[in-house]
Amino acid sequence: MKKLTHIELFAGCGGMNLGLESAGFELYFANEVSPMASETFAYNFLNENLTELSENNTSPVHTLWVCSDYAKDNLKNRLRENPFSGNKKITDLTKEANLGGKLLVGDIDKLLSFLIKNRKYKELQKLNIDLVSGGPPCQSFSLAGKREKNNSKNLLPLSFAKFAGLTKPKVVLLENVKGITAPFNEDNEQYFAWLEVSKAFSLEGFVPLCMMVNSKFFGIPQNRPRFILLAYRKDIFDKLFNNTTDTIKKEVLTLSRAFYERVNNRQLNINDIKVSDFKYYDIEEDPNLFDGQLFPKINKTVETFTSVKDAIGDLSDNNESNAYKILLEDLFDTKISQQLSNFEIRHHNSITQARFRVYQILEKISIDYKKNIINLLRGKEVIINEIDLFNAISSFLFIIPSAKNEKRIERKLKDFEDLKVLMKKLETKKHTQKALIENMPAPAQLTIPDDICHYDFNNPRVLTVREMARIQSFPDWFVFKSKTTTGGDARKFEVPQYTQVGNAVPPLLAYELGNLIKNTLNGLTQ
Structure with a gap:
């Protein structure tokens, strides 16, 4: 069976891509704004060591900058620049550029401008891309507020939706934190970001299906609730709807279709569409729906959750036998053969x-x-x-x-x-x-290293990058590049190793979502 094509936006260090790749997707190109996270992505997926290339005054072949303050031959400064400051007028992209197999570093809006100006999106439409995925910040996004607020992060969901509307993939996959479901106030109006995001993709021709999942139900040793939006291109959704005979699942799809039609019929009064008009399905409240058909299949229960000791116990005990480690190595084909990396233990007073x-x-x-x-x-x-x-x-x-x-x-x-x-x-x-509690999954916050310490009384210390990566379900061969950690004002734009791990979509979760999408698309073409 042929591989499905995939474009990854907001790619980070590559957790989503790693899981989707193992599920049978082939990356067409990826986009990431952070040079530091891009360094990890390029190393693991494109076989480009950007630091080494910068030291040798050599330019990468597969990693291109959408925008930068530095010339192509100044890779060293490119890797450390603040992506949110400066003019960023220098680009590696030309009208003749082949985007296939590339990592594009820089602002998604400047990438959109390039695709529109050079009509590159037409080329992408002809490819009939199967999936576009990503996780833009969405917490305070509203369609109403986008015209009045200057916070660029509030516009990123709209940029994602616009990209999908231009390129017309069969499916869109958006991942975000649980906070997207909490209400927020803007100009004395209450909004729900998850609902606003659903509206944005509906306006671009995609029918949304929303869910709240939790990593622990998929074999990941982490209690990590995440909002997932699957949005199917209208023609694909219609096939899915017509192929579905189960009464309960038909009701789920009927609600999505009604929401899509309501949004597109009431564009001038879109704020009249409230949270009461749509819903997301929570894996904790509706577990029976999570059977691998419309929603990913649960494969772990409370009795069988993977614990942190299952995940990282061997790293401090020097025990080679670790079923979880072997599972990750078997599932995610090894690309880099070397000794264990990112296991530098920090020493505390x-x-x-x-x-x-x-x-x-x-x-x-x-x-x-x-x-x-x-x-x-x-x-x-x-x-x-x-x-x-x-x-x-x-x-x-x-x-x-x-x-x-x-x-x-x-x-x-x-x-x-x-x-x-x-x-x-x-x-x-x-x-x-x-x-950490050794016999339970880890808590969700794994972005700042000082927030979590080891469960072992012999190791009263923060976790290493490798231990955090194991908990996030990265295999040991996956190497995290750039700085280990950072602090102060640099936190506003730097994405060091610990943050790369904490921000990543767990590859095992991406794998399960990828399998769901793959099976759905393959089922519709039979």
């Missing part, structure tokens, strides 16, 4: 280690005691019996930082006053830090 040990202990005690110790960490009073609170933690070894903040000492605490003294030394204003 004794205060940080001591604080991480507290977080590890917190996961071992009941919620009431946990809340009160967190109060102490934040300089607040406890609201529970002090003797009971001390008894709850008296059996654990705490790390006691030395006066010079260097030597690590471990011992049990003597009494409640001893606990208060230690918590005063470790006091922090951070609200997001926690430890």
Whole structure:
């Protein structure tokens, strides 16, 4: 069976592409705004080491810049430039450019301008692309607000929809965080970004089917809810509708068709279409729908969820036997043969280690005691019996930082006053830090390394990039390039390794979504 063609927008480091590739999709081209994330994508999929090329004053062949402040022969500066500042008037794209097999680095709107000006979108239409996918920021997007607000990120969903309307793929796949479903206010009006995105694709000729999935149901060791929009080109949707006989699934498709028609019939009054006119289907609330037909098939249940220990236990235990690791290696064909990369362990001072040990202990005690110790960490009073609170933690070894903040000492605490003294030394204003729970999937926030520490009492430290990548379902051969982490104002535009991993679509989730789309399209052509 022939491979299906795929264009990836907002490609990041390549998690979506890796999963879709294994599901049977062949990348036509990808677009990503961040040079740092692009470096990882190019290395793993295009066999181009951009840092090495820059050091040798050599230009890449498969990685082209849509826009830059630097000339093509200045790759070193291109890899470190802020993609959101400067004039960005230099481009590698020409009217004769063949986009096939390329990574296009730069602003999607400038890519759209190039496609329109040179009528390149006509060439893409002739290819009858099977899928365009991506995950643009959508949290405060509304069709009404787009004409009044200057926040460029609010326009990216519209750019995605416009790209789909120009190129006319059979299917669109949009991935986003759960926050897209929360209401937001703009000019005293309430909007739902997921609904506005659904309207935008409907206006471009695609019938939307919306869902809330969670990575843990697909074998990924992470409790990661994500909004997914599948939008079928109208002619493809009609075939899907006519081929569907199951009553419940027909009702789902009927709602999507009615929404599409309502949007296109009421374009001048589109704000009258409210959240009550459409819905998304939640894997937690409607699990029976997730059977591999309209929605991806659940393959893990509460009893069989993959835990973080299943995923990363071998990395600290030096245990070669890891079924999860083998699954990833078998599913995602190895492209790069080398030793384990991105496993640099960060070394913390004794205060940080001591604080991480507290977080590890917190996961071992009941919620009431946990809340009160967190109060102490934040300089607040406890609201529970002090003797009971001390008894709850008296059996654990705490790390006691030395006066010079260097030597690590471990011992049990003597009494409640001893606990208060230690918590005063470790006091922090951070609200997001926690430890992994070894026999459960990881929490969703894996973008900032300091937010999560290892579950192993022998390892009171943040996770390595490789450990985070395992949790996200990246195989060990996948190498993350550019800086490891960053801070300060650079966070506004830099996308270092930790952020690349945290922002990525888990490849295993992309694989399941890719299989669903592939099977749907193949079923319609039989």
